[in-house]
Amino acid sequence: MRPIGTSLTNNRGTSPVTIVAGLALLAALLLFPQLVKSPYALHIMILLFLSTIMGESWNILGGYTGQYSVGHAAYFGVGAYTTMVLMQNHQVAPWYGVWAGVALVVVVAVAIGSICFRLRGPYFVLASIAVAEVMRLSAMNLKDLTNGAEGILAVEIPAFTLGGTVITDFLSKVPFYYIGLALAILTIVVTWLVQHSKLGYCFQAIREDQDAAHSLGIHLSLYKNVALIISAIFTALAGSFYAIYVGFIDPTTVLALDLSVQIVLICIIGGIGTIWGPVIGALVLVPLSEALRSNLITQMLIKSGLVSGESAIGIFLKEHLSHAHALIYGILVVIVILFMPDGVLGFAKKLLAKRNRRTA
Amino acid sequence: MAILEIKHVSKFFGGLAANSDVSFDVEQGMIMGLIGPNGAGKTTLFNCITGYYPPSRGEVLFKGQRMNGLEPDRVCKLGMARTWQKVRPLAKLSVLDNVVVGALCRTNSVKVARDLAHEQLKVVGLDHKSAFLAGGLPIGERKKLEVARVLATKPELLLLDEVMGGLNPAESEEIIQLILDIKKTGVTQIVIEHDMKAIMRLSDRIVVLNSGEKLAEGGPQEIVSNPEVIEAYLGSEH
Amino acid sequence: MLVFLQSLMSGVLIGGVYALIGIGLTIIFGVMRVINFAHGDILMIGMYLTFILFSVLGIDPFVSIAISIPLMFFFGGLLQRVFINRVLGALPQNQILLTIGLGLIMSNTIMLIFTSDYKILTTSYSSSSVSLAGVSVSLPLAISFVITAAITALLYWFLIKTDTGQAIRATAQDREAAQLMGINVKRMSIIAFGIGSALAGTAGALISPTYYIFPQVGSTFTLKAFVITVLGGMGSIVGATLGGIIIGVAESMGAVYISSGWKDVVVYVLFLLVLLFKPAGLMGKSRM
Numbered sequence: 001m002r003p004i005g006t007s008l009t010n011n012r013g014t015s016p017v018t019i020v021a022g023l024a025l026l027a028a029l030l031l032f033p034q035l036v037k038s039p040y041a042l043h044i045m046i047l048l049f050l051s052t053i054m055g056e057s058w059n060i061l062g063g064y065t066g067q068y069s070v071g072h073a074a075y076f077g078v079g080a081y082t083t084m085v086l087m088q089n090h091q092v093a094p095w096y097g098v099w100a101g102v103a104l105v106v107v108v109a110v111a112i113g114s115i116c117f118r119l120r121g122p123y124f125v126l127a128s129i130a131v132a133e134v135m136r137l138s139a140m141n142l143k144d145l146t147n148g149a150e151g152i153l154a155v156e157i158p159a160f161t162l163g164g165t166v167i168t169d170f171l172s173k174v175p176f177y178y179i180g181l182a183l184a185i186l187t188i189v190v191t192w193l194v195q196h197s198k199l200g201y202c203f204q205a206i207r208e209d210q211d212a213a214h215s216l217g218i219h220l221s222l223y224k225n226v227a228l229i230i231s232a233i234f235t236a237l238a239g240s241f242y243a244i245y246v247g248f249i250d251p252t253t254v255l256a257l258d259l260s261v262q263i264v265l266i267c268i269i270g271g272i273g274t275i276w277g278p279v280i281g282a283l284v285l286v287p288l289s290e291a292l293r294s295n296l297i298t299q300m301l302i303k304s305g306l307v308s309g310e311s312a313i314g315i316f317l318k319e320h321l322s323h324a325h326a327l328i329y330g331i332l333v334v335i336v337i338l339f340m341p342d343g344v345l346g347f348a349k350k351l352l353a354k355r356n357r358r359t360a
Numbered sequence: 361m362a363i364l365e366i367k368h369v370s371k372f373f374g375g376l377a378a379n380s381d382v383s384f385d386v387e388q389g390m391i392m393g394l395i396g397p398n399g400a401g402k403t404t405l406f407n408c409i410t411g412y413y414p415p416s417r418g419e420v421l422f423k424g425q426r427m428n429g430l431e432p433d434r435v436c437k438l439g440m441a442r443t444w445q446k447v448r449p450l451a452k453l454s455v456l457d458n459v460v461v462g463a464l465c466r467t468n469s470v471k472v473a474r475d476l477a478h479e480q481l482k483v484v485g486l487d488h489k490s491a492f493l494a495g496g497l498p499i500g501e502r503k504k505l506e507v508a509r510v511l512a513t514k515p516e517l518l519l520l521d522e523v524m525g526g527l528n529p530a531e532s533e534e535i536i537q538l539i540l541d542i543k544k545t546g547v548t549q550i551v552i553e554h555d556m557k558a559i560m561r562l563s564d565r566i567v568v569l570n571s572g573e574k575l576a577e578g579g580p581q582e583i584v585s586n587p588e589v590i591e592a593y594l595g596s597e598h
Numbered sequence: 599m600l601v602f603l604q605s606l607m608s609g610v611l612i613g614g615v616y617a618l619i620g621i622g623l624t625i626i627f628g629v630m631r632v633i634n635f636a637h638g639d640i641l642m643i644g645m646y647l648t649f650i651l652f653s654v655l656g657i658d659p660f661v662s663i664a665i666s667i668p669l670m671f672f673f674g675g676l677l678q679r680v681f682i683n684r685v686l687g688a689l690p691q692n693q694i695l696l697t698i699g700l701g702l703i704m705s706n707t708i709m710l711i712f713t714s715d716y717k718i719l720t721t722s723y724s725s726s727s728v729s730l731a732g733v734s735v736s737l738p739l740a741i742s743f744v745i746t747a748a749i750t751a752l753l754y755w756f757l758i759k760t761d762t763g764q765a766i767r768a769t770a771q772d773r774e775a776a777q778l779m780g781i782n783v784k785r786m787s788i789i790a791f792g793i794g795s796a797l798a799g800t801a802g803a804l805i806s807p808t809y810y811i812f813p814q815v816g817s818t819f820t821l822k823a824f825v826i827t828v829l830g831g832m833g834s835i836v837g838a839t840l841g842g843i844i845i846g847v848a849e850s851m852g853a854v855y856i857s858s859g860w861k862d863v864v865v866y867v868l869f870l871l872v873l874l875f876k877p878a879g880l881m882g883k884s885r886m
Binding site for chain 3: 127261338
Binding site: 196197198201202204205207208209211212213214215216217218219220273 | 410412431432433435436437441442444448449450451452453457460461462464465468469470473509510513
C-alpha cells in the first residue's frame with residue numbers, strides 16, 4: 001500500500017502485464033488499416049495521431065518545463081508552409097521538404113526563445129501569442145511567398161519510390177495512417193526518453209522553481225531552449241504532415257490562435273507533464289470534435305427522444321451544433337481549469353489515492 | 361587559506377544600501393556565523409555571493425577566483441551552494457527526485473544520481489520518505505530535504521540561510537548535528553541564524569551585520585561581550 | 599503635412615477609446631493580479647449590445663451607453679463571482695487559460711446566435727466629419743473622444759474621492775493589508791471586474807459606428823489592450839491612458855505610412871520591444 005502523497009513515478013520498472021498489453025495494442029494499431037477499410041475510420045485515427053503529436057510536443061515545453069506557450073501554431077505553420085511551398089513551387093518531394101521545415105523551425109524557435117524566455121509566467125504567455133500573431137500576419141501579407149490569405153492548394157503528391165518500385169502513390173489514406181502512427185509513437189518515445197533522462201529532471205526543476213533550479217547548477221536558457229527546440233521540431237513535423245494529408249493550408253488554419261489554444265487544450269485535458277496525458281486529451285477531443293461536426297450528437301439527442309427534430313431547439317441544434325466545436329473547447333477549458341487542473345490523469349490519480357486511503 | 365574573500369561589497373537597490381562596504385574572509389573548513397537583526401542585509405549578501413544578483417561594488421573571490429557577475433548555475437558548479445530562507449522544494453517532484461536534481465549537477469547519469477541521492481537522504485534521515493511528494497512534507501523535513509539536495513551538488517562552501525527557522529527544539533538539534541557532521545567532511549559553511557545558542561555552539565567565527573554594514577567580527581566570546589553588538593542586536597533579546 | 603496632422607489627430611482620438619480598454623484591463627490586473635484574456639470579447643459583447651439597442655429599439659449608440667454601462671458592469675461582476683474568483687490563488691498560467699476559455703465561450707456563443715456575418719451600424723452621422731483646428735476628422739470619433747474623456751474624469755473622481763474607490767485602490771496596492779483594515783476584498787474584486795467590463799463594453803459601444811461588428815473582433819482588441827497596459831505599466835491608470843494614445847497614434851501612422859495589412863504587426867512588435875526592454879512600462883508598477 002502506498003502512503004498518501006507519494007509520487008507515482010517510481011521508476012520501479014514496467015510489469016510484464018503492461019508490456020504484453022502494450023505489444024498487443026501496437027499489433028492492433030498496425031493491423032487496423034488491413035482489417036478496417038472505411039476511409040472515415042482511418043481519417044479519425046489520423047486525426048488522433050495528429051492531435052497526439054501536437055499534444056506531446058507541447059508537453060515537453062509546457063508540461064515538463066512549465067513554459068506555457070500559447071503560440072505553438074507558429075511552429076506548426078512553419079512546418080506546414082515550408083513543406084507545402086517547396087512541394088508546390090519548387091517540386092521538392094515532401095519527404096525532403098519536411099527536413100527543410102525542421103531546419104527552419106529550429107532557427108525560428110531559437111529566435112522566438114531569445115525573445116520570450118526573458119519573460120516569466122503570464123508575460124511569457126502573452127509574448128508567445130504576440131509572436132505567433134506576427135507570423136500569421138506576415139504570412140497573410142507576404143503574398144509572393146505564401147499566397148497570402150488565399151492559401152496554398154497541393155496539386156499532387158509525387159509517388160514515393162524506392163529503387164524503381166512504387167511504394168505508395170498517396171491516393172488512399174493508408175500511407176498517411178502509417179506515417180501518422182509512426183510519428184505519434186516517435187513523439188511518445190521521445191517524451192519517455194526525456195522524462196527518464198537528465199533533461200527531464202532539469203526541465204521539471206525549472207517548472208517547479210526556476211530560481212532554485214538555477215542555484216542547483218541548471219543553466220536555465222540552455223535547457224529552456226532545448227525543450228523549445230524539441231517541442232518545435234515535432235510540432236513542425238505535425239504541421240508538415242497535416243499539410244500533405246489535407247492538401248490545403250492558409251494562415252487561418254495553420255497559424256491561428258485557435259490552433260495554439262487547441263494544442264494547449266489537448267495537453268491540459270489529459271494531464272500536463274505526463275507521458276499519456278496528451279494521448280488521453282486527444283482521445284477526448286477528437287471524437288468530441290468529430291461528433292459535433294458530423295451532427296452525431298444532435299442525431300443521438302433526437303433519436304433518444306430527448307429533443308424533437310421539429311422543435312425550435314431541434315432545428316437550432318441541427319443547423320448550428322456542428323459549428324460549435326470552438327465553443328465546446330472553451331467550455332472544456334473552463335471545466336478543466338476549475339475542476340480538474342491536473343487533467344483527467346491527475347483527477348484519476350487523486351481518486352485512486354482516496355480509494356487507497358479508504359481501504360488502508 | 362581563505363576559501364571566500366568578501367572585499368568591500370556593497371549592494372544598492374535604488375537609493376537603499378542593503379549592503380554597505382562589507383569585508384571579511386572565510387577560512388577553509390570553518391563554520392562562520394552571520395548574524396544581525398532583520399533587514400541587516402544577510403540574505404542580500406548571500407544573494408550577491410551566489411550570483412542571484414551582482415554586487416553593486418566590491419569583489420567576491422572564491423578560491424581566488426572572481427565571482428562577480430557569474431550566473432548562479434556557474435557558481436554552483438564551481439563549488440558554492442546555498443539554501444533559501446524561505447524553503448524552496450520542487451513541490452510536484454518526489455523527495456528522491458529533488459535530491460537527484462542536485463546530484464545531476466555532478467553527473468549526467470540518472471542512475472548514478474539516484475544512488476547519490478539515496479545516500480544524501482540517508483545522511484539527513486529522510487530516505488524512508490523517498491517516494492513522498494516534496495510539497496507534502498512538514499516544514500522540518502522540507503528543511504532537511506533542502507540540505508540533502510544542496511549537499512548532493514558536492515559543494516566546497518555551503519551557505520545556510522536560517523535553516524533552523526520555524527523548527528522546534530528537537531528539529532533544531534538535528535540540524536545542528538547535521539551542520540557539525542558536514543563540517544567533519546571538510547565542507548566550509550556560512551550559517552545565518554537568529555538562534556544565538558545554536559550560533560554559539562556552531563561558529564568558529566562570527567560576523568555581525570547591522571543596517572547593511574559590518575558591525576563586528578570575531579570569535580563567539582568576543583562577539584557576545586561586544587557592547588555595540590549587544591546594543592544593536594542582542595539587547596533586544598536579553 | 600496635412601496627411602500627417604490628420605493621421606495624428608485620428609490616432610489621438612481613437613487612442614482615447616483604446617485608453618478606456620486599457621484602463622479597464624489595468625484595473626482588473628491591479629486589483630486581482632489576473633490577466634484577463636477575455637477583455638476583447640467583453641468589448642465585443644458591448645458592441646453587439648449596442649447593435650441590438652440600435653437596430654431593435656432605435657437608440658443611438660452614444661446614448662445607449664447609459665444602458666450598456668450598468669448592464670456590462672453587472673455582467674463583469676457576475677463573471678468574477680462565478681468564475682474568476684475561483685482561480686485567484688492558482689498559477690497565473692491557469693488564470694490566463696481560464697479567461698481564454700471564457701473568451702472562446704463568449705465569442706462562439708455570439709457566433710451561434712448572430713452568425714459570423716459582419717454587421718454594420720450606420721447612423722445618420724457615421725460618415726460625417728468635423729473640422730478640428732483646420733484638420734478634418736470623423737465626427738463619431740470626435741464624439742467618442744469627448745465621451746471617453748468624460749468617463750475617464752468620472753473614474754478618476756470615483757477612485758480618488760469616494761470611499762469605495764479608495765478601498766479599491768487600497769486592495770490594488772496591498773490585498774492582505776487592505777483585508778486586515780476591514781476592506782471586503784472579495785467585493786472589491788467583483789466591483790473591479792465590473793468596472794473593467796463596463797469600460798470595455800463602453801469602448802465597444804463607442805467604436806460600433808465605425809468598426810465592423812463580428813464575433814471574432816474581440817481577439818485583436820485583447821492583444822491591443824495588453825500592449826497598452828504593458829506599455830503604460832500594469833496597474834497604472836495614467837499609464838494606460840498614455841499607452842492608449844501612443845498605440846492609437848502608432849497604429850494610425852502605421853496604416854498611413856506603411857500599409858494597413860502591417861499595422862497590427864507594428865503594434866505587436868512594439869509590444870515585444872516593451873516587454874523586453876521596459877517591462878515595467880512607462881509608469882512602472884502598480885500605483886493606481
